[in-house]
Amino acid sequence: MSFAPPKGVPDYVPPRSGRLLAVRDAMVAPLRLAGYGYLELPAFEETALFSRGVGETTDVVSKEMFTFTDRGERSLTLRPEGTVGAVRAVLAAGLERGALPVKLWYAGPMFRYEQPQSGRQRQFTQVGAEAMGTDDPALDAELVALADQAYRALGLTSLVLHLATLGDPEDRAGYSERLRQWLTPRVGGLDAETDRRIEKNPLRVLDDKRPEVRTATAGAPLLTDGIGTAAKAHHDAVRQHLTDLGVPFVDDPRLVRGLDYYRRTTFEFVHPLLGAQSTVGAGGRYDGLSQVIGGPPLPGVGWALGVDRTLLALEAEAVVAATPPSTAVFFVPLGATAKARAVALVGELRRGGTSADLAYGDRGMKGAMKAADRSGATHAVVLGDRDLEAGVAQVKDLRDGSQTAVTLDTLVDHLEAQR
Template identity: 40%
Template sequence: MDYQAPRGTQDILPEEQSYWRYVESKAAAIAARYGYSRIDTPTFEDARLFTRTVGEETDIVTKEMYTFQDRGGADLTLRPEGTAPVCRAYIEHGMASQPKPVKLYYLASIFRYDRPQAGRYREHHQFGFEVFGESDAAADAEVIDMAWSLYRELGITTLPVQLNSIGCPECRAAYLAALKDYYSTCIDTLCGDCKIRYGKNPLRLLDCKKPDCSVAASKAPHSVDFLCPDCKAHFDKLTAFMGAIAIPFEINHCLVRGLDYYSRTVFEIQPREEGAQSTIGGGGRYDNLIPQLGGEPTPAIGFATGIERIILNLKRQNIVVPALESPRFFLAALGEAAFIAAFKLAADLRRDGIPMFESLASRSLKAQLRQASGLGARYTLILGDAELEKGEILLRDMTSSEQRALPLDGLVSALKAL
C-alpha cells in the first residue's frame, strides 16, 4: 500500500467510536452540570501565541510544535495545547465584560511532535475547561472536583490527586535562587537537557523523568516552603476545601507542570491501573496569562485531559461502554417494482424519524436476511411485488424468525410502537 496514516496519528474506526462518544458525552454532561459553555477555537494560531505563553524554553516550543509559514508569510502553529487559544478568544471577544466567573470548555485536537507511545499521539484529543475571573481557592477546588468527578463517572479508578503550589512571581524568585543553589552541587549528575534548563528555566529541572534527574529532584528544596503569606493562605484554603469534599490528595513537591504560565496551584491525576502510571489529566492556576496576552488582569484556572489516555484506561480497567445505537430495522425488497417502492419507503420512514438499513442492490431474500443479521437489525421488513399489490409489508423478528403482515398505511405508527 502506498499511503498510510502519518506516524503518530490514528484512524478512529467505527468499532472504536463507542468509546469516543461515551467519553465525549460524559465530558459534555459534566461541563453542563458545573455551568460551563462550549468554545471551539481554530486548529492553528499565530505562532507567537504559544512561544509567548507556553515558554520559549519549554520542550513544547523548542521540540514539539508544528510551525509553518502560510503563503502570506505569517508564522502559524498547529494548536499544541488548549488554554492559550481559549485565553486569546476570551480577550478578543470581550468576555471580560460577562458576569464572573466565565466558565468555558472545549473538545479539541492537539498537535505535538513527540515520540509516539501508548495513549500519546502526535495528533491527540483533549477535553479541557477554563475558569476566568475568580481568584479564591474555591475555584481551584471546584476545578479539581470536576476533574475527579469525570473520572469517577467514567468508571476509572485513580490515585490521589497530586497537588502542589509553585507560588506567584513575587515569592518564586527566592525559591528559584534556592533551587539553583541546590542544583549547583549536583549538576554533573543531570542529563544534557537539564544542564540547559539549569541556566534558562530551573523550575523545569523538577519535571524531568530521567532516573538521575528524578533522584536529584526528590532532594530539592520545596516550593511550598517559600510561599509568600498570600500564596500560603491560598494553598491552605485549597487543601481545606479538598478535605471538605473528601477528595484524596498528596502534596507532590516535584510537581510543576510543563508550561511556564502556571502560578500557585498545580495538580495532576493518575490512573490506579498497574502499568498505567502516567498522568491522564492535570491543570493549574494561571493568573498572569491574560495580561501577558494584552488583556486586563484576570485570575484563571483550568484543566485538560487526554481522551486517548482515558480510552486506554477504560480498556485496561475492563470498563464496558454502551454500544452505539444502530437502526433496528432492515428493509428487504423482492422484485423490480418492489425494489423501487422499498427505496422510496425507506426514505419516507427515515424522514418520519425511523432509522433504517436497506439493501442497495437487488439480491435474494436469503442474502438480504444474512445482511440484516450481520448489521444487527432487530427486525426485517420484507416488501415483495405481491405484498406491494396488497398494500402490506411483512415484519420478520430476527431473533425468533416469526413474521406477520402489517398494512403499509399506518406503518410508521406500528414501527414506533415496537
C-alpha cells in the same frame, strides 16, 4: 502510494471512533450543567502568541511546535494547547469586561511535533475548560470536580488525582534558587539538557524519570515549605472545597508542569495502567497569563482532558462503553418493487425519529438477513412480491426469531411502537 496518514496523526474508524466520540461527549456533559459556554477556536494562531504565552524555554515551544509561514509571510503555528488561544479569544471579544467569571469550554485537535509512542501522537484531541475573571479557589475546585465527574461517568475507577501548588512567582523564585544550589552538586554535569534545566527551570529536573536521577533527587527540598501566606490560604481553600465536594486527591509536592504560565494550583489525573504517558487530564491556575500576552490582569484556572488517552484508559480498565446500536429497524427488500417501497419507508421512519436502514446492493435473502443481524437492529422487515400482493410486510424480531405479518398501512406505527 501509501494510504497511511502522516506520522503521529492517527485515523479513528468505527467502531473505535464511536467510543472516542462518546468520551468527548461525556467530558462536555458536566460542563453544560455548570454554566460553561462553548468556545470555537482557531486551530492555528500567530507563532508569537504561543512562544510568549506558553514560554520560550518550554520544550513545547522550543522543539515541539508545528510552525509554518503563510503566503503573507506571517509565522503561524498549529496550536500545541488550548489555554493561550482561549485567553486571547476572551480578550479579543472583551468578555473580561462582562459578567465574571467567564466560563468556557472547547474541544478539538492539538498538535505537537514529538516522537509518537503509546498515548502520545502528534495530533491529539482535548476537551478544555477555562474559568477567568476571579481568583476564587472555589473555581479551582469546581473545575477539578467537573473533570472528576466526567471520568466517573465514563466508568473509570483507577484514576488518581494529584494536587499541588506552585505558590506565587516570588515563592517560586526563591525556591528555584534553593533547589538550584541543592541540585548542582548532585546531578550537575550529568548531561547538557539537565544542566540547562538546572539553570532555566530547576523544578523540571524533579520530573526526570531516569532511575539515577530519581534516586539522586529523592531528598530534594520541596516548594511546600516556602509558600507565601496568600498562596497557602488559596491552596488550603481548594483542598477543603474538594473534600466538601467529595473528590479524593493525593497531595503531590513534586508535581511539575511543563508550561510556564501555571501558578498556585496545579493538578493531574493519572492512570496507573497506562504506561509512560499516564496523565489523562491536567490543569491549573494561570493568573498571570493574560498580562504575558499583553492583556489586562485577568486571573484564570482551567484544564485540558486528553480524549484519546482517556479512551486508552477505558480500554486498559476494560470498561465496555454502552453504545446502543445505531439501527433499530432493518429492511430486507426482495425485488425492485419492494426495494422502492423499502427506501420510502426507511425515509419515513427516519423522519419520525426511528433509526432505520436497509440492505443495499440487491443482495439475496440470506445476505440481506445477515446484514440485518450485523446492523444490531432489533427488528427486520422482510418485504417481497408475495407480501406486497397481500398488502403486508413480515416483521421479524431478531432477538427471539418470532415473526408476524403487519399490514403496510400500519407498518410505520407498528415499528415505532416497538421501540
